Amino acid sequence: MQSIYLVGFMGSGKTSVAEKLKEETNKIVLDTDQLIVEEYGLTIPEIFEQKGEAVFREYESSILKNTPVHDAIIATGGGIIEKEENRKWLKENGKVIFLQTSWDEINRRLIDDQSRPIWNNQSRDKQKLLNDRTPKYKEVADIVVTTDGKELEMIVNEILSQIKL
Ligand code: S3P
Secondary structure, three states: OEOEEEEOOOOOOHHHHHHHHHHHHOOEEEEHHHHHHHHHOOOHHHHHHHOOHHHHHHHHHHHHHOOOOEOEEEEOOOOHHHOHHHHHHHHHHOEEEEEEOOHHHHHHHOOOOOOOOOOOOOOOOHHHHHHHHHHHHHHHOOEEEEOOOOOHHHHHHHHHHHOOO
């Protein structure tokens, strides 16, 4: 099977959905943020602080293109769709699932989050970022699954009913 790529904004549940899919399917699960940390030896906040967002985006593209295009489930960082080259690569190589979550729900989930540099940057307009990114998630998506008000199990069942894993 083609690998599954989970895309969506910060707090849309990509990591949790990937882990639950792993339980259900026994497939290999990868996470682009985690792969970046392993490859470059710095945490995500450290990369943003020491190298800047542009370098993080370069790392992210390079990691994405080295993920296995068969038989894996891959959770991606919320900004993976920012680069045109990544959108093109995802459309060509992956089965892409967009987890669509509303602004209100994202705010509820990330209220105490300290780990995401963009979320914690007070000078960034995150609601605008969500609005700007939404068409890009849709552009790459084979399947769109809304997550508001749904238990994890329901989201995963919805995915499994649409994709044979
Ligand atoms: C980012 C999302 C993060 C991480 C980095 C940048 C973004 O991943 O890649 O902090 O630009 O939205 P999650 O979507 O897993 O939080």
